[in-house]
Each structure stands twice: as structure tokens, then as C-alpha cells.
Amino acid sequence: MVRKVSIFGSTGSIGCNTVDLILRHPDSYDVVVLTGGRNVTLLAQQAKATGAGLAVTAFEDCYDPLAEALEGSGIEIAAGPDALIEAADRPADWIMSAIVGAAGLAPGLHALRHGTTLALANKESLVTAGPLMLFEAKKHGATIIPVDSEHSAIFQALVGEDINAVERIVITASGGAFRDWSLDRLKTATLEQASNHPNWDMGQRITIDSASLFNKAMELIETKEFFGVHPDQIEAVIHPQSLVHALVGFTDGGLMAHLGPPDMRHAIGYALHWPDRRHVPVDRLDLVQIGQLEFRAADPDRYPALALSRFVMQTGGLSGAAFNGAKEAALNAFIAGNIGFLEMARVVEGVLEQIDAENGHNSAMITLDNVVQMDHLARNSAAEIIRKIAR
Ligand code: NDP
Numbered sequence: 001m002v003r004k005v006s007i008f009g010s011t012g013s014i015g016c017n018t019v020d021l022i023l024r025h026p027d028s029y030d031v032v033v034l035t036g037g038r039n040v041t042l043l044a045q046q047a048k049a050t051g052a053g054l055a056v057t058a059f060e061d062c063y064d065p066l067a068e069a070l071e072g073s074g075i076e077i078a079a080g081p082d083a084l085i086e087a088a089d090r091p092a093d094w095i096m097s098a099i100v101g102a103a104g105l106a107p108g109l110h111a112l113r114h115g116t117t118l119a120l121a122n123k124e125s126l127v128t129a130g131p132l133m134l135f136e137a138k139k140h141g142a143t144i145i146p147v148d149s150e151h152s153a154i155f156q157a158l159v160g161e162d163i164n165a166v167e168r169i170v171i172t173a174s175g176g177a178f179r180d181w182s183l184d185r186l187k188t189a190t191l192e193q194a195s196n197h198p199n200w201d202m203g204q205r206i207t208i209d210s211a212s213l214f215n216k217a218m219e220l221i222e223t224k225e226f227f228g229v230h231p232d233q234i235e236a237v238i239h240p241q242s243l244v245h246a247l248v249g250f251t252d253g254g255l256m257a258h259l260g261p262p263d264m265r266h267a268i269g270y271a272l273h274w275p276d277r278r279h280v281p282v283d284r285l286d287l288v289q290i291g292q293l294e295f296r297a298a299d300p301d302r303y304p305a306l307a308l309s310r311f312v313m314q315t316g317g318l319s320g321a322a323f324n325g326a327k328e329a330a331l332n333a334f335i336a337g338n339i340g341f342l343e344m345a346r347v348v349e350g351v352l353e354q355i356d357a358e359n360g361h362n363s364a365m366i367t368l369d370n371v372v373q374m375d376h377l378a379r380n381s382a383a384e385i386i387r388k389i390a391r
Contacts, residue, residue: 002028003093004093004094005029005031005093005095005096006032006035006088006096007033007034007096008033008088008097008098008104009036009098009099009104009122010096010098011039011042012099012100012203013203013264014096014121014203014264015034015036015096017265017268018098018119018268021268021272022050022272024281026050026051029050031050031052032052032090033052033055033087033090033092034047034052034056035057035058036058037059038057038062040057040062040065040069041065041069043055043066044066044073048070048073048075052075053090054075054076054078054090055070055075055078056077056078057077057079059079059080060079060080062079063077063078063080085106085107085110088108088110088114089114091114091116092116094117095111095116095118095119096119096147097111097118097119097120097122098121099122101122102124102325104122105122108120108122108125109129109368112136112142116142117142117274118137118143119268119271119272120133120146121147121268123148123215123218123222124218126225126226127221127225127320128320128375129366129368129371130225132366132368144226145270145274146226146271147268147271148219148267149245149264149266150171150172150223151219152266152271153245153246153258153267154169154227154246154248156270157246157247157258158227158248161248161250163229166250167233167249168233168234168248169227169229169235169246169248170234170246170248171220171246172236172238172244173236174200174238174239174241174242174262175213177189177193177194177198177207179238179240183301183302186302186342187342189211189340191335194208195207198240199242199262200242200264204335205331205335208331208334209331212305213236213303213306214327218324218327220313221313221320225320234313236298237295237296237297238295238298240296241290241294242262243262243293244259244293245258245259245260261284261285263283265282266280269282305345305348311352316361317360317361317362317364318361318364318370318371319362321371321374322355322361322374323348325375325382326348326378328379329347329382329383330343330344330345331344333390339386343389346385347382348382350381351381354385355374355378361374
């Protein structure tokens, strides 16, 4: 049976891996929509290679270059945030949500309203609006399959299990680029150094978030939202090899671990073929060659992002939207060279404190409008703090 599929964020790291898997079995898929941002050359190439019906760039000023690159192809084109929403309304059996940042939330929500199967890589959706995503999925009979490797691992470990029999969930963190650096040395970390991940090949923003453990902080929140467990049941440990992605502990003391190579095509392939398992072209682990698996505690002094995520998990409401907006603003400021690596956590902490004192985080309902409003508030508050500490 040919499945209709769409890929939001096809030009990114997750998107390219998804296109790679689709192109290995082109007769099995009818590609409805591909979306990208500024990389219109790649978007046009992918659209031609997959025979996509529609190619959308998120930016209106990229319309002309995209039109030029696709001239004569017969592929429909569109541009801008509204075009992304309209593209999400196009019927598809399976949709990959792999736009980076809060911009991924609205298209994913729209896709859920059509009862689709949503492969969810965009972690900001669950962090900013987890209850809304789950509500919409339930209301419209849609299915969300997590694509983040840790959440895919938990999802797989829970097949056939009762969530009430879960005692704890452990997600692993590689520790990123700076896992062996001292706190003093971390103060001097540069953008170039933070952008090199020892194990995974990912987009730049998530690579930097891996070094600061903001990525892990997001994943703790995602775990609470998606699996509905209490924050005290979720922990993160450093596992430098990135082979064990997560473990689920049950009431009988058993611990189910999920192992796989650090290659996102495993989790993407699982989500693509779910509920079946099919061949996915990733390396197979050689356990004897690996020899030993290493785990260590995550040092809270070096990774303040983890404590901030605990605050968000306990506070709930719109605190996830505030956390994410502040984190994105702080990351932009680090990338622009305006603040240091450790100052990103200071900015997020300042924003959470300020918003909590002024508005409270959980006073408003989690609707798309309220999430967007909180995101703006957090970014403005972050901008003020960044101005004060900018070098
Ligand atoms: P990338 O930065 O590699 O790609 C992001 C995609 O989003 C690109 O297609 C980009 O377009 C597009 N994009 C950028 N800005 C906008 C915008 N404002 N509106 C719409 N589209 C936009 O990201 P990743 O693939 O690394 O990550 C995607 C998501 O998946 C993130 O939420 C990330 O946290 C999550 N994730 C990623 C993993 C990974 O291994 N990379 C693992 C687990 C989760 P263009 O490049 O053309 O500008």
C-alpha cells in the first residue's frame, strides 16, 4: 500500500534522514508536502527527488529563489508561516514534525486535527504545549510517535506494558562536547567548540543544547508530558557512549534498556514503520567490541539546565513555553557572541523568576495563543537580561 507522507523541516538533520529512508523505497510513499526554511536549493532538490506535490519555505523572502529552483518541475510552491499551516491541513497518513524551535508547534497541532500519525521530532511542541498536543491527538483520533531517540526508546520499552507498573524512567545524556571540561574551563567555551558533538551528527542548535544539557532538560519535560509520569520518577544520567538511549524501571525491579547506534534513522525508521518493524540501514552494535557501558551522575553545578527543567515540570502550565522562549533567546545570543556559554542558564533562570513573580506561569490555559504570548513575553524578558550581561 502506498502511504501519503509529509515532512516538515525536510532540509534539516532529521528531515534529511527521513528523506533518505523514504527514497530507499520510493514506490511505497507518495510525498505530499516538503517544507524547509532558507535552504531552498536543498528543498528543491528533495522535492524533485521525491516527486513531492508541494514545497513550502517558511520565509516569504525565499519564495522567488524556490520558484526559480523548481521552475518547470510542476511542483506547487508556497511560502510563509500561513502556508506551513495550510500544508499541514493537506491529508497525509504520516507526517514528520522536524521544524526546529517553537515554529514547529502550530503545523504539528494542525496535522493532529486531521487524525494523522505524527512522528514528533520537534521537542518544543511537548515542552511548550504538551497537554494541548495530547488533547488534540485524543480528540481527533491522531497518534503521536516520539522521534527523539530517548523517547522512542521509552516508547519501545513500554510496548505491551502497563504505565502504572512503571517505577522510574532513566534517560541518558552523552554530556555533549564538554562532558570532561571543568566548570572554570566551561566559562571560556566558544561557539565552534560547542557546535561539535562527540557522538551524534545533528543540527547546530540541538548540538549546542546537548553541550549545555538544555537538550536533556527539554527531554525530561517531554518525558513527563508524553508518558504522564511524575517528575520524581524521571532521571537523567551521563552515558558518554550514547548507546543506551533510555531505561524503564518497573515495580518488580526489572529495568528495560533500549540500545542502538547513535544514528537518528533508527528512531525515524521505527516511527515510519510503526507498528511494524522493518529493515533500517543503521550499523549493528558489536557488544563484545563495545566491552563496557559507562554511566555517571550529572553534576548539577555544571548543568544548571537540569534544575531549571525540574522547576518547569513541577510548575506546569505555561512555564514550559517561558522556559523554551528564554532558552531560544539565550541560544541566539550565545550564537551571536553576545553572552558566554554558562550565561545561557543565567538568562533562562532570570526569565523564569521574573515571569513567575509578575504573572505566574500556570494562571492561563494552555492554548496556542497563550503559548505564543508567553513565548513573546519570555523572549522580551530574556532580551532585557541579555542586554545587562552582554559583553
Ligand atoms: P535543523 O536545524 O537541522 O533543521 C531544522 C529544520 O527547520 C530545517 O528544515 C530548517 O530549514 C527549518 N526551519 C528553520 N527555521 C524555521 C522556521 N522559523 N520555520 C519553519 N521551518 C524552519 O534541526 P534538526 O533536524 O536538528 O532538529 C529538528 C527538530 O528535531 C528540533 O526540534 C530538534 O530539537 C529535534 N531533534 C533533533 C534531533 C537530531 O538528531 N537532529 C534528535 C532529536 C530531536 P532550513 O535549514 O532550510 O533553513
